[in-house]
Amino acid sequence: MKKYPKYKSSGISWLGDIPEHWEVRRNKYIFQERNEKSVKGTEELLTVSQYTGITKRKDKVLGENKLLTNASSLEGYKTVHKNDLVINIMLAWNGSLGISPYHGITSPAYSVFSIRNKNENFSNFFHYTFRTKIYHSIFKTVSTGVIDSRLRLYPDDFFKLTTLLPPLQEQIQIARFLDWKVGQINKFIKTKKHILELLKEQKQVIINDVVTGKIDVRTGKPYPKYKASAVEWLGDIPEEWEVLPIKRLSKAVKTGSTPPGADDKYYSSEGINWFTPGDFSDETELRNSKRQLSALGVSAVNIFPPKTVYMNGIGSIGKVGICLDSASCNQQINAIITNEKISPYYLLYCIKSAKQFIISFGKFTTLPIINQEETKSLIFPVPSKDGQKVIVSYIQEKTEATDRAISRIEREIELIKEYKERLIADVVTGILAIRGVEVPEVIEDIEEELPEDEPEEIENKEGVE
Incomplete structure (x- = not known):
């Protein structure tokens, strides 16, 4: 692919030069707000993802115990027509928006826009345009609010923005x-x-x-x-092993917390690790959290000792990791401080082995949840300390x-x-x-797959749902 033959100044600093035959136009001339409300609330419930745009909520909710929404009724939810632009006004800055391929309804906390002139504007072009990082940064700049968690992109501010056309x-x-x-x-x-x-x-x-x-x-x-363990998921265990709950294998089980107000002054680029579910991977050790605590942040939360075992307790429960340094975490994570009976690494592998049982052991609303007390009640097989050491090394x-x-x-x-x-x-x-690039007549539609913790993000951030 090559560049266009000629460019011109867009007159907008963040856009720079644009192809000579392109225009720039304010969004108020391209879109109009749609304020239709559902009378019965029986239409397809749609949700907004920074990864996949607009999708059917039911396609993201897995398991018979999970609810589509916490709302008691969907009456009054906003109506969405096919090819409408839907924006989660609280998360426009991270790309939680898109053109809807469906007719349905969505949260009253979202903005819905229809395209004014379909003879001049093609909806899917805007789907790609508004989901680029350059637009995310502009949405963030014009949003109202002091910190990320309270930013709001209101329709009037969206209409003032300029879009390439x-x-x-x-x-x-x-x-x-x-x-x-x-x-x-x-x-x-x-x-x-x-x-x-x-x-x-x-x-x-x-x-x-x-x-x-x-x-x-x-x-x-x-x-x-072998002997019977009396634990359904375990079955029989070696005769010399014990079966013990975490409360007998730990000095304490605590949940983390978030500094009050989530103000930037509580965070630092070179502070103490503060883990959230997004910091977990398949690796055994937790190292560099996306956000770290400043000295002020450290004073506002619990700090856990080295070799604490951190287990995700909401959403993708059972994700687990060990941090070799003192660290903290948010309230979605249970911190297990082990005692002399068990190796932190051996406990970590036990949790990995029992992940499906842990998920079934937790409570379900829209998301699986396992709290401190339930975590303390989890039962694991425990060999001798020497046996644990050999197993971990293996x-x-x-x-x-x-x-x-x-x-x-x-x-x-x-x-x-x-x-x-x-x-x-x-x-x-x-x-x-x-120009000149030949696109196949039939295009294979392969959606981006969601990360494991995406349902958690949706439920936590959709506001009124």
Whole structure:
């Protein structure tokens, strides 16, 4: 792909030069607010994701115990027509918006806009344009509020913004080109994620076999004698092992907290780690949190000692990691400070092995939840300290190569996602021209897959739902 033959100044500092034949126009001349309300609340409930745009809420809610919403009634929810723009006004700055492919209803806390002139404007072009980082930063700049968690992009502020506008046929061409390329990239990511899942399953089998006592790591065979554990998910365990709840294996089990008001003064680029669910991965150790606490932040929360075991207690419950340094966490995480009876690493592997049981053990509303007291009641098999040490060493040795493969594939996925973001931004802002690029008649529609904790983000941030 090449650049356009000629460019001109857009007259807007953050846009810079644009193709000579493109226009810039205020959003109030492109969109109008739609304020239709549902009478019965029986239409399809739609939700907004920074990853996939507008989707059906029911497609994101898994499990018969989960609710579509906390609202007692959907009467009065905003009506959305196909090709309307829907914006989560609280999260426009991180890309929680998109063009809806469905007719339905959405939260009254969101903004819904229809396109004024469909002879000049193609909806899917704006879907890509408004989901680029350059627009996210502009949405953040014009939003009302002091800190990220309280920012609001109100319709009047959205209408004042300027948007790039190629001719209609070029908008259509750009949108089709990006549908094609994004579909290819998403297919690549989906394939890589499938390989990741196979590697993780392979690793999980190794962990399960040794922490439940099916295999004696010293011999590679079953233990000589077994006894009933009286724990359904465990079955029989080696005769010399104990079965103990976490409350007997820990000095304390606590939840974390968030500094009051979430003000920036509580955070620092070189402070103490403050973990949230987004900091967890498949790795054993938690190292660098996305946000760290300043001295003021440290004084406002609980600080936990080195080798505390952190377990996610809301949403993707059972995600677990150890931090080798003093650290803190938010209220979605249970911090387990182990006692002399158990190795923190052995407990971590027990939690990984029992993840499905832990999920079923928790409470369900719209999300699975397991609190401190329920965490204390979780029961695990406990060999001697020497036995634990041997098991931990065995797991680490056997899974080392798998961990390297997982890290390599995760990096490949990260790089291709960065490429996708750059490609979209360069095409919708006119940096790259797609004239002459042949797009297939039939485009494979492959949506980006959600990260594991995406349902949690939706439920926590949709406001009124």
